[in-house]
Amino acid sequence: MSGLIQLTPVDLLVATVLVIAAGLVSLAMRLDIEKRLALSAVRTVVQLGLVGLILERVFALRRPTLVFVSLVVMIIFAGREASSRSNRAYRGMRWDTLLAMGATCLVVGAVVTQVVVGVQPWYDPQYVIPLLGMILGNSLNGVSLCLDRLLEHLSVRRHEIELRLVFGATRSEALREPIRAAIRTGMIPVTNMMAAAGIVALPGMMTGQILAGAPPMQAVAYQIVIMFTLAAANAMGSMLIATAAARRLVAADGRLKAES
Amino acid sequence: MAILLRCGPLSAEDGEGRELYASVTVSLDEENLTVLEGPSGGGKSTLLRQVAGLAPAKRVTRELGGRRWGENELPDWRSQVTLLMQDAPVIPGSVLENLSFPYLLGSAGGRAFDNERAGRLLEEVGLGTIAIDRPASTLSGGERHRLALVRALLWEAPVLLADEPLSGLDGPRASRCFDLLREHARRPGHAVLCVLHDPSMGRATDRRLCLEPEGLTAK
Structure with a gap:
């Protein structure tokens, strides 16, 4: 460096x-x-x-409690931001986005910092905070897009869901397509980013490392790890928020609760 | 004549909290076409949605063919007491997909989509010339209503709840579709409850009910 x-x-x-x-x-x-x-x-x-x-x-x-507190604050802000970006809202939405962001950040973050990178000690803030920050920042996009799409579907296209219900569809059958479409939407930014990586633009982290003097191949290795991590984080965050929102807005028998 | 369906007591309010009806019990005789009449905005569609288990209703007893159905059996109930929705929605996909999607649901059991009968019914309602691979979203309002009717008749549910199924249809077509509904209702083990846009058609029915704030009365 x-x-x-x-x-x-x-x-x-x-x-x-x-x-x-x-x-x-x-x-x-x-x-x-x-x-x-x-x-x-x-x-x-x-x-x-x-x-x-x-x-x-x-x-x-370099204290583990301080790292933990920093992560909790980051998760709370990310959860809040994810819910405020949506054009529609429902009661309990903030808890759902907080849960989705928190679980995604901790599970995917643990895998990448402890298993893939092998950070020593496990809480080393120089690695843990920026890596989990990237995970939060990117899954925030995915989660808010996914949530927005699902809420739009449940509102604008509710008749399509009811059409399946009147023929005896269960909740999971009636919601399969809306949830699938919402997760697909949540995954668009990360799949676009992966497809364009290195061709359209050099990704931010890799650029930063190269500017800081790291060997390009090492920067590439880190960037690949980060991109795969972000793909997993977006998928997990989108799945969690779609499931949580659907369970809150649709009764166990499939009836859309907005009617009650 | 045996009672095929009994569902109630049902109560509902409009968006402003005004009572539409209270403690109404719907009972339908087997092999019967019942027409439901009542003032506009009086809650006929809401009543049909409650019977179908789509709109909320508390402490309701649901009986079909002498068997009582629990709250946790609502998806199965809906597959037996099927609602023909007022605005005849379609799912994204072709005409064929719109006719056959119910057979991909768990509620279909062993039932299979009858392609030949679907063709005959489409012909009867005047949709015989429409390509089955045409996107259903391109159909007109009247065509969607006829498609919905064909789908419901193919499904062979014991009870059909039809909410203005003849909307947007001209005289002869509306007449033919009404005949199909009546033929379906008069078969053993079947019944139809129908809300009609044109009350004059209701004269050719087996039973007429009127929904008013005071309750459900026979006419």
Whole structure:
């Protein structure tokens, strides 16, 4: 990592010129996104700055409880974000997204950090936090897309579900297609990302490692691990949220509860 | 004549909490076509959905052919007491898939889709010229209602609950479809309860019931 070029506050200011240029384009073309762009840029600086400070502290202390607390906070925020992204809502949705994100993050995260990468000690924050952060960030997309699609199906296409019910379909038979379609939708971002990896763009983690001076093949190996991990996380997160939402919104006999 | 189906007591309110009907028990005689009448917005569709087990109903006794059915048997009940839905929805797929999907469900038991009979029924309702591989979503409203009727008749459920099955059909076609429903109802072990858009057609029926806030009365 000796080749790493250190960035100074001046470099960050120069980069700010780029985002200002984007804002000027918005003003010139009346896109009306300059305020949103400015707010997002400020949020990026504040949020990442805070994360940087917290991570430096967590990395320096290297305590398992601190790593665990950081993960719990990350899971709570991810669960909240996944439910707030959906256009529709139901009672208990936040608990379901929290459960889906938490279970996905812990199960897939445990496999990748403990079995695949073999992190030593098991809680080493330098590996555990960024890897689980990537899992959360990506499965968040999958979970919210999957949930949105399922809720839309249950609302807009409820007659199709009832059509199966009137011929004696059980709950699982009536929901098979809506759940399948929702999981498929939740998996789209990760399958697209895997298909385009290396051809359309170099994935973020690999780019970061190469910039930090890692040998390209090592960066590729990490990226492959991450992509397969994200595929598993998206699949698991989507399956969990679709099942949890369906069980909450559809009675055991298949009747859609929204009618009651 | 033996009672084939008994379901009740059923109560329902509209969206504003106004009582539509209370403690109504539906009973259907075997080999009978019963027409359900009543004021518009009076809850006829809700009553049919409750009998079919699609709309919620508390502490209801359901009996079919002398046997009492429990709450945990609702999917099986629905396969025997089948609702022809008012807006005749279709599932994504072809006309053939829309006719045959019920036979892929566990409730079909050993039943198999009868291709030959499906062809005959499609012919009778005036859909004989429609390609069976045509996407069902491209059918008109009237064509969807006739497709739904054919599917329901093929399924051979002991009880059919038909909610305005003749909507969007012209005179002769509506007449033929009504005849098919009546023929189905008058077979041993069968009964049909039907809500009709055109009340004049209800005169050619075995029994007429009227749903009013006071209850269900024979006419």
